Amino acid sequence: MAEKVKLFGAWGSPFSRRVEIALELKGIPFEYVSDDKFKSPLLLKYNPIHKKVPVLLHNGKPILESLIILEYVDETWKDNPILPEDPHERAMARFWARFIDEKCMPPVWKALLGTGEEREKALEEVRECLKTLESVLNGKRFFGGETIGLLDIAANFIAFWLRVIHEVSGLEFLTADKCPALIKWCDEFVSCNPVKEHLPPRDKLIAFMKNWLSGDGWTD
Structure with missing residues (x-):
């Protein structure tokens, strides 16, 4: 069956x-x-x-x-594993995935919706988180090594959505001076066929974000 x-x-x-x-x-x-x-x-x-x-x-x-x-x-489904086989590496992949959700994402929204000092503080917080992830990448093609793993998938927000937010708001979270390897990773990740086939249309997402920031709420 x-x-x-x-x-x-x-x-x-x-x-x-x-x-x-x-x-x-x-x-x-x-x-x-x-x-x-x-x-x-x-x-x-x-x-x-x-x-x-x-x-x-x-x-x-x-x-x-x-x-x-x-x-x-x-x-x-055991084929094409997305988590490392080594127990310590598996634990660290889980740790950094939660780091993205719990430490990186919240200040993005604070920076986007805040003003003045609050916005600047949140923006710097995001940049520090991204700099930390840059060190985790440690020169590898993907966080998972030569293949996409759980941490890469968890970081999809950074690779795609963060750049759309930058385009819509003007807030630059990823900077070439602090995160050159992470920027390279973003480009490679979103270019992979299994990934790019499952990303939202960029123009539609930009229009969506602009609409939301204008105060019209989350609409189609």
């Missing part, structure tokens, strides 16, 4: 796009269910706590939260 894999996602969400990339890298066929309003009855049924995408439905059982989903995908 064929396995049923369904992904509830939103076109502009870096979190649901993470799961798409992982499934693509693994070669796992899946049905995509668009939930751009985050309010469908099925989404609320499968994720009543957080009420957000992504939700992976595997043979009728929901898995929630993008980083947890990535690990589930890697443990369930």
Whole structure:
């Protein structure tokens, strides 16, 4: 009996796009269910706590939260692993993935929505986080070495969304003087076929962000 894999996602969400990339890298066929309003009855049924995408439905059982989903995908389908085999390297990949979500992303939104001193402080905080990630990359092609791994996928926000935010807001988070290797990584990551096939249309995302910043809210 064929396995049923369904992904509830939103076109502009870096979190649901993470799961798409992982499934693509693994070669796992899946049905995509668009939930751009985050309010469908099925989404609320499968994720009543957080009420957000992504939700992976595997043979009728929901898995929630993008980083947890990535690990589930890697443990369930063994081909083309995205986590290192070495236990310490696996632990560090998990650590730095959470660092991106917990330390890098929040100050991006503070910088984007704040003003004056608050904005400058948040901007510098983001730059320091990115400089730290630059050291983690440590001259490698990808965070996963020669192939894309979990940490690369988790950093999709940095590779694509951060540059769109820069274009829309004028806030420059990634600078060539501080993060030359990270900028090179961004270019290579978004150019890979399994990745670029699962990134949102750039023009649409720019228009979306401009609309949101203008105060019109999150609309299609």
